[in-house]
Amino acid sequence: xxxxxxxxxxxxxxxxxxxxxxxxxxxxxxxxxxxxxxxxxxxxxxxxxxxxxxxxxxxxxxxxxxxxxxxxxxxxxxxxxxxxxxxxxxxxxxxxxxxxxxxxxxxxxxxxxxxxxxxxxxxxxxxxxxxxxxxxxxxxxxxxxxxxxxxxxxxxxxxxxxxxxxxxxxxxxxxxxxxxxxxxxxxxxxxxxxxxxxxxxxxxxxxxxxxxxxxxxxxxxxxxxxxxxxxxxxxxxxxxxxxxxxxxxxxxxxxxxxxxxxxx
Amino acid sequence: xxxxxxxxxxxxxxxxxxxxxxxxxxxxxxxxxxxxxxxxxxxxxxxxxxxxxxxxxxxxxxxxxxxxxxxxxxxxxxxxxxxxxxxxxxxxxxxxxxxxxxxxxxxxxxxxxxxxxxxxxxxxxxxxxxxxxxxxxxxxxxxxxxxxxxxxxxxxxxxxxxxxxxxxxxxxxxxxxxxxxxxxxxxxxxxxxxxxxxxxxxxxxxxxxxxxxxxxxxxxxxxxxxxxxxxxxxxxxxxxxxxxxxxxxxxxxxxxxxxxxxxxxxxxxx
Numbered sequence: 098x099x100x101x102x103x104x105x106x107x108x109x110x111x112x113x114x115x116x117x118x119x120x121x122x123x124x125x126x127x128x129x130x131x132x133x134x135x136x137x138x139x140x141x142x143x144x145x146x147x148x149x150x151x152x153x154x155x156x157x158x159x160x161x162x163x164x165x166x167x168x169x170x171x172x173x174x175x176x177x178x179x180x181x182x183x184x185x186x187x188x189x190x191x192x193x194x195x196x197x198x199x200x201x202x203x204x205x206x207x208x209x210x211x212x213x214x215x216x217x218x219x220x221x222x223x224x225x226x227x228x229x230x231x232x233x234x235x236x237x238x239x240x241x242x243x244x245x246x247x248x249x250x251x252x253x254x255x256x257x258x259x260x261x262x263x264x265x266x267x268x269x270x271x272x273x274x275x276x277x278x279x280x281x282x283x284x285x286x287x288x289x290x291x292x293x294x295x296x297x298x299x300x301x302x303x304x305x306x307x308x309x310x311x312x313x314x315x316x317x318x319x320x321x322x323x324x325x326x327x328x329x330x331x332x333x334x335x336x337x338x339x340x341x342x343x344x345x346x347x348x349x350x351x352x353x354x355x356x357x358x359x360x361x
Numbered sequence: 362x363x364x365x366x367x368x369x370x371x372x373x374x375x376x377x378x379x380x381x382x383x384x385x386x387x388x389x390x391x392x393x394x395x396x397x398x399x400x401x402x403x404x405x406x407x408x409x410x411x412x413x414x415x416x417x418x419x420x421x422x423x424x425x426x427x428x429x430x431x432x433x434x435x436x437x438x439x440x441x442x443x444x445x446x447x448x449x450x451x452x453x454x455x456x457x458x459x460x461x462x463x464x465x466x467x468x469x470x471x472x473x474x475x476x477x478x479x480x481x482x483x484x485x486x487x488x489x490x491x492x493x494x495x496x497x498x499x500x501x502x503x504x505x506x507x508x509x510x511x512x513x514x515x516x517x518x519x520x521x522x523x524x525x526x527x528x529x530x531x532x533x534x535x536x537x538x539x540x541x542x543x544x545x546x547x548x549x550x551x552x553x554x555x556x557x558x559x560x561x562x563x564x565x566x567x568x569x570x571x572x573x574x575x576x577x578x579x580x581x582x583x584x585x586x587x588x589x590x591x592x593x594x595x596x597x598x599x600x601x602x603x604x605x606x607x608x609x610x611x612x613x614x615x616x617x618x619x620x621x622x623x624x625x626x627x628x629x630x631x
Contacts, residue, residue, distance in 0.1 A: 158501075161505040162505050162628070163501060163628070181624040181625055181627045181628065184624075185507050185510075186507075188506055188507040191505060191506075193505045195502060197501065198501075198502070199499045199500065199501065199502075200499055201446055201498065204437070204441070208437060208438065212441050215442065216509070216513075217506050218506075218507040218508060
């Protein structure tokens, strides 16, 4: 019998946080890129800010279960992500757009998104519909059957976002999603992640402070592998009133917090 | 869902007369039962049919304004699920190596057989490529998905073996040797690569095992003395009908151990 709501969807939540990291360390090569990081994130849109080399992408890769943490505790939707045994159910509920989004140039957007849906073990009957929905949501409907190599940089980024959201993940990790998007598309993208953040935990890594202030309910600032600040975008703006350099209050708050951390 | 909706109840429902509770019961059944939906369709009154017909036409008219549907290409989907584009370049390379080995064997029949030397480890290069972060452009996305791990790895391993085995068989026949002699060693080396790969990553495991076999056997058979008959004895001694049960047993044990360590293959390297 076909039911509109599956048993999984109505199961009670058994975890307090979607992402819970305690003393997390992750290596990038031999370098300890994330060092003793504590982080708890629930539903909503969270912005991950930090200068280049702060360990943002390495943290995202660890949260996406691509690399194994070097040490510490990492729980994703309640399951221990450092144990290989528990990865499979977590990965079904995960969406990830890597910073370097590689792709098969000869495939169409639809083929590619369907392939990722299959990789995430979506039921075969749900794949075509979910693929179409994901493509519609990123406004690529008219290019759905175009080959990936024929797309512009911004369109590719949107195809990458489509593959990340195709399984309607509980945990959505987007690494630099707004690179290559024009201002109008950025506004649309912010709307999309706000919509997704109503149910899911969306973590957006970026170095565009404006994106974070506009779209996120929560800001995490990282530097040299540790967390410098976590709070509301308004708090970041308030820090900007006390000092720092930048064109907007949020940028001043960003640089002020980094200066404080580095001088401490 | 044991019984279908009785005809009188369905007639009443089509006419819109039952109370809410009865309607819900019927609707819950209709949701999952195509047969009863068909019967309900036949019972619909003419005005409703006309309305449904109009709605259908309106929807179709809208649907036609969208982009034209593109025919599906099942072969591509199949290809992606079982292999990877990066395997093509590797397949060409392996075939070239085997061809070169065949030519060597034909021109220098007095030397130890290069085909025999190469054959057991021929699939390893393909395995290394199929599970390598560098060779696969989409690696970051694939590595964090539920299917990444033993399932995807076994699919690609099978694809690699299916590509290599026929070429090796033809090469074996061309130099007048029985291909069965290296099929089992091939499987044993493949299983060993997967098992070692669960600890150090498949590309490194393939390099260690393939490189190890080639250097050890080549060192033993080609160096030192010029007595070709004695030199050839090393590969011949390892790959002859009498040793096949040992290769088979090793393949079985290594495969079982790989399955036991399947969880460790979920992440690329160690």
